[in-house]
Amino acid sequence: MQAIVWYLIIGLLLVAMALGGSVLKRLPLSTSLLYLVVGFGVGRLGMGHLQPLEHAALLERLTEVAVIVSLFSTGLKLRLPLKDRQWRVALRLAVTAMVLSVAMVALVGVAALGLSLGAAVLLGAILSPTDPVLASDVQVSHAHDQDRLRFGLTGEAGLNDGSAFPFVMLGLGLLGLHEVGAGFWRWVALDVLWATAAGLGVGALLGDQVGRLVLYLRKQHREAVGLDELLALGLIALSYGAALLVKGYGFLAVFAAGLALRRIERQHTGERPAEEVEEAARGKDRLEAATHPEHAPAYMANAVLGFNEALERIAEVATVVLLGLLLASRPPAPEVLWLAPVLFLVLRPLSVVVSLVGSTANPHQRVLMAWFGVRGIGSLYYLFYAIEHGVEHALADRLVSLVLGVVAVSIVVHGISVTPLMTRYERRGERRREAVP
Numbered sequence: 001m002q003a004i005v006w007y008l009i010i011g012l013l014l015v016a017m018a019l020g021g022s023v024l025k026r027l028p029l030s031t032s033l034l035y036l037v038v039g040f041g042v043g044r045l046g047m048g049h050l051q052p053l054e055h056a057a058l059l060e061r062l063t064e065v066a067v068i069v070s071l072f073s074t075g076l077k078l079r080l081p082l083k084d085r086q087w088r089v090a091l092r093l094a095v096t097a098m099v100l101s102v103a104m105v106a107l108v109g110v111a112a113l114g115l116s117l118g119a120a121v122l123l124g125a126i127l128s129p130t131d132p133v134l135a136s137d138v139q140v141s142h143a144h145d146q147d148r149l150r151f152g153l154t155g156e157a158g159l160n161d162g163s164a165f166p167f168v169m170l171g172l173g174l175l176g177l178h179e180v181g182a183g184f185w186r187w188v189a190l191d192v193l194w195a196t197a198a199g200l201g202v203g204a205l206l207g208d209q210v211g212r213l214v215l216y217l218r219k220q221h222r223e224a225v226g227l228d229e230l231l232a233l234g235l236i237a238l239s240y241g242a243a244l245l246v247k248g249y250g251f252l253a254v255f256a257a258g259l260a261l262r263r264i265e266r267q268h269t270g271e272r273p274a275e276e277v278e279e280a281a282r283g284k285d286r287l288e289a290a291t292h293p294e295h296a297p298a299y300m301a302n303a304v305l306g307f308n309e310a311l312e313r314i315a316e317v318a319t320v321v322l323l324g325l326l327l328a329s330r331p332p333a334p335e336v337l338w339l340a341p342v343l344f345l346v347l348r349p350l351s352v353v354v355s356l357v358g359s360t361a362n363p364h365q366r367v368l369m370a371w372f373g374v375r376g377i378g379s380l381y382y383l384f385y386a387i388e389h390g391v392e393h394a395l396a397d398r399l400v401s402l403v404l405g406v407v408a409v410s411i412v413v414h415g416i417s418v419t420p421l422m423t424r425y426e427r428r429g430e431r432r433r434e435a436v437p
Helices: 002-024 031-044 056-077 086-111 117-127 148-163 165-174 182-221 228-245 250-269 274-282 286-291 296-329 336-355 363-371 377-388 393-435
Strands: none
Touching: 002 031, 002 296, 031 296, 031 393, 056 148, 056 228, 056 250, 056 296, 056 377, 086 117, 086 148, 086 336, 117 165, 117 377, 117 393, 148 165, 148 182, 148 250, 148 363, 165 182, 165 377, 182 228, 182 250, 182 296, 228 250, 228 296, 250 296, 296 377, 296 393, 336 363, 336 393, 363 393, 377 393
8 A cells, every 4th residue: 555655646746846847946946845845744654664774775776876867967068178267166166175175074073073083084075075966956057058157066066976985985994994005095096096087087988989989870870879868878887887897986987978978069069059059950850860960969969968867857856755754764963953054154165265266256156156065965875885884883873864964954945045046146147248238
């Protein structure tokens, strides 16, 4: 009977979101907030039993899939070449702000939460990355969106789920659960340098070569047409698995694969307006558009992105409803009442302010970048990854109560604020453009 109830709940939720999605965009609510409420309500009614420590392996796999699907989409949305100045903001946020955030959260963990250094570093690494899954409302809306705020936040979310991994490994190493080597040489050489370079290199290589192979078969032989869904899934799995095989970071590999596939499209279509390319492709039938020498790259990139975004929305529903179930069975720690405000109102803004010194972002953009440090599925993945790597029960239980609470607070406060703040930002941008003669 319980399975039947779940079918009805999920079915009603998905149909309601499909019918009312356009209305929600005008309200101070995010879809993630509604999913969280549904999951929590179902859990409180006793129709779902999920314990974070008992089901950590399952939860690690589910959140892992959600993150890699979203990272691939994120890479496909970022069309600007790497030499473009817009990337500097994203890199500053993903690296400098990330490192500062980990350090400051670790300091709070030791001084205010009474954690050991290893546990505090691990907590900092779990809570510092911003989320590619739940932050879609503040990210680029399409591949030709070059707004500095949206591009910076999207690039940050794509990169820092990978840049957080070395600090997760450092925290585990300080807890005696991972080999870091004398003087941390092994951590620096393998976990920082090699794993980062290998992940980016493998993803970029596979994304480029698979994309070129598909285009060659389509344009020269009119083969490999259709089933772009399998192309998306195959490239995600291939780049992720290959990176893990060579001890690289799979998150970075999937993101780089998406970037490489978009780079191929940009090389063929250049700076032609998106409307011109897409209209030309739409004017032909599917086979003609997919094999046309000029339009095939744009058709491939858009088809893969369209499927991946749909998959990303399904993953968001599943993971956030699960988060609600977890919260129903495991209430947040009391410390979340002050830890979340400190993280969102002090530590995140400080890290952003320092990292953006001398950047081209204007003051309004900096304020919004400081605020929209959305925590979500990436943090949940790192939490369950750490638990599965042997964190002792008492510490694991405490980390669960802290992380689940902070992520839930982020979904609530950022979900309520995103619509009015981004609407105001876009109106300011329109007025500025109108004022230019």
